[in-house]
Amino acid sequence: MNNQDLYERIKKKKSFLCVGLDIDIDKIPNFLRKNNDPIFSFAKSIIDATSKYCIAYKPNIAFYETYGVDGWKALEKIIDYIKSEYPDIFTIADAKRCDIENTSRRYAKAYFERLNFDSITISPYMGKDSVEPFLKYKDKHTILLALTSNSGAKDFQFNQCNGKKLYQQVIESSIKWQNSQQLMYVVGANHTDLISSIRRIVPDNFLLIPGIGAQGGNLKQISQAVMNDKCGIIVNASRSIIYSSNGKDFEKTASISAKKIKDEMESLLNDKKII
Amino acid sequence: MNNQDLYERIKKKKSFLCVGLDIDIDKIPNFLRKNNDPIFSFAKSIIDATSKYCIAYKPNIAFYETYGVDGWKALEKIIDYIKSEYPDIFTIADAKRCDIENTSRRYAKAYFERLNFDSITISPYMGKDSVEPFLKYKDKHTILLALTSNSGAKDFQFNQCNGKKLYQQVIESSIKWQNSQQLMYVVGANHTDLISSIRRIVPDNFLLIPGIGAQGGNLKQISQAVMNDKCGIIVNASRSIIYSSNGKDFEKTASISAKKIKDEMESLLNDKKII
Numbered sequence: 401m402n403n404q405d406l407y408e409r410i411k412k413k414k415s416f417l418c419v420g421l422d423i424d425i426d427k428i429p430n431f432l433r434k435n436n437d438p439i440f441s442f443a444k445s446i447i448d449a450t451s452k453y454c455i456a457y458k459p460n461i462a463f464y465e466t467y468g469v470d471g472w473k474a475l476e477k478i479i480d481y482i483k484s485e486y487p488d489i490f491t492i493a494d495a496k497r498c499d500i501e502n503t504s505r506r507y508a509k510a511y512f513e514r515l516n517f518d519s520i521t522i523s524p525y526m527g528k529d530s531v532e533p534f535l536k537y538k539d540k541h542t543i544l545l546a547l548t549s550n551s552g553a554k555d556f557q558f559n560q561c562n563g564k565k566l567y568q569q570v571i572e573s574s575i576k577w578q579n580s581q582q583l584m585y586v587v588g589a590n591h592t593d594l595i596s597s598i599r600r601i602v603p604d605n606f607l608l609i610p611g612i613g614a615q616g617g618n619l620k621q622i623s624q625a626v627m628n629d630k631c632g633i634i635v636n637a638s639r640s641i642i643y644s645s646n647g648k649d650f651e652k653t654a655s656i657s658a659k660k661i662k663d664e665m666e667s668l669l670n671d672k673k674i675i
Numbered sequence: 676m677n678n679q680d681l682y683e684r685i686k687k688k689k690s691f692l693c694v695g696l697d698i699d700i701d702k703i704p705n706f707l708r709k710n711n712d713p714i715f716s717f718a719k720s721i722i723d724a725t726s727k728y729c730i731a732y733k734p735n736i737a738f739y740e741t742y743g744v745d746g747w748k749a750l751e752k753i754i755d756y757i758k759s760e761y762p763d764i765f766t767i768a769d770a771k772r773c774d775i776e777n778t779s780r781r782y783a784k785a786y787f788e789r790l791n792f793d794s795i796t797i798s799p800y801m802g803k804d805s806v807e808p809f810l811k812y813k814d815k816h817t818i819l820l821a822l823t824s825n826s827g828a829k830d831f832q833f834n835q836c837n838g839k840k841l842y843q844q845v846i847e848s849s850i851k852w853q854n855s856q857q858l859m860y861v862v863g864a865n866h867t868d869l870i871s872s873i874r875r876i877v878p879d880n881f882l883l884i885p886g887i888g889a890q891g892g893n894l895k896q897i898s899q900a901v902m903n904d905k906c907g908i909i910v911n912a913s914r915s916i917i918y919s920s921n922g923k924d925f926e927k928t929a930s931i932s933a934k935k936i937k938d939e940m941e942s943l944l945n946d947k948k949i950i
Binding site: 509 | 697737738742743747748751771772773776779782785789790799800804805806820823824825827829830832835836841
């Protein structure tokens with residue numbers, strides 16, 4: 401999938417919403433916990449309830465690793481389910497991996513070949529050769545952490561070097577790497593004041609924006625600050641959608657929560673004359 | 676396990692060797708591939724053959740993820756095997772994880788509770804709140820990437836900010852975090868010229884040093900540059916030990932390769948009057 405394909409899907413669905421599948425068994429409805437495979441059952445229900453309103457799903461790998469082999473089985477089933485039932489939906493492995501070239505090749509193989517994700521999030525700390533094994537897959541997207549939404553972002557990402565902050569340098573360096581049109585960047589929704597300057601460095605690349613919903617970021621502000629004429633952003637919400645109820649009505653409330661965000665996105669896409 | 680425990684084990688075994696369990700089915704002896712569980716069978720043989728000569732094992736999680744559910748099953752079996760047969764051995768999940776606090780808690784649970792590793796490697800890009808969920812486990816070690824052995828280390832880790840390079844700032848900031856005596860730092864064996872300055876910042880913390888063997892680092896040089904009076908280093912070798920032969924004699928050659936490094940380490944510990 402390339403940027404143009406993503407753009408077409410955004411226009412068709414009038415949405416740039418990604419639903420984060422951060423599945424915690426302690427938070428899913430009680431009656432589902434008795435199920436043989438509670439993680440997959442919950443994910444399937446959430447996917448069926450929200451797929452009309454989103455263009456992407458983002459399983460957060462930490463949540464699956466917590467459940468060991470059962471978690472991995474569920475993850476494989478979830479990605480297979482999305483690929484077979486909703487083949488138009490973009491899939492993001494939120495893994496934030498990072499390692500030497502020889503090891504990154506293995507992570508790329510795990511997520512792009514075995515699990516067949518369309519993209520993966522990557523930490524840039526180890527530099528070019530740690531990221532290039534992912535970039536070699538020309539039909540996949542590699543999503544670099546740039547400016548994250550957490551409080552620790554200020555610890556190192558704002559370090560100034562030759563007049564540039566670390567996150568700026570990460571972006572500027574990465575655009576010189578091979579196949580860099582397939583790069584996306586993670587920028588937290590709380591960085592409304594800085595995101596326009598990031599857009600100037602990468603006018604055409606997609607930004608993956610977490611931090612609306614439970615983390616408090618404002619969809620309208622961030623979208624107006626950074627959308628390009630092909631949208632160019634994917635905005636993620638996890639907890640505020642998937643845990644909007646833990647009762648029997650969880651599918652309905654998840655659907656309503658996703659639709660509400662999608663409606664706001666449709667209006668923003670209209671304002672920008674994208675649809 | 677605390678630093679004193681590790682020190683006692685180093686003295687007892689006259690070694691500070693960590694064997695990296697980067698298991699690639701394409702590289703293990705042919706006859707083992709026909710086995711029902713080739714990853715575990717190979718790992719068990721390597722562990723039995725080398726445990727006399729090392730103080731730590733470090734499964735590289737990427738290699739297990741490549742095999743999906745089978746890889747995770749094998750990983751769980753390997754860590755259980757080490758814990759039950761060689762309880763004195765320190766275990767390192769080479770995972771290089773990194774995420775917001777809410778997610779890091781899940782990774783900590785996965786590796787410290789479910790898998791019961793003694794330690795995990797972590798990327799510092801997302802700062803304090805992404806690392807503290809690991810540091811909360813007072814009997815575990817958290818191993819921060821500082822100055823890595825790969826070529827991409829030069830891309831961002833040497834960025835100068837207020838007269839300090841990024842890797843130095845990572846180390847200096849982290850020692851102010853809670854329970855920081857349980858922090859270790861990854862420093863590549865190729866950075867012989869810089870490692871003494873790192874030791875001055877963290878005189879008592881352990882350094883995990885990859886990059887000898889297949890990656891070409893020099894054990895004697897690096898050890899002499901950075902050992903403290905309680906050793907204070909764990910040096911890893913992976914490919915040069917575990918793939919020293921792919922024939923029927925692989926256990927014997929792995930044992931010989933590990934013993935050779937251990938003998939050099941014993942001599943270095945003697946020179947330093949640690950044993």
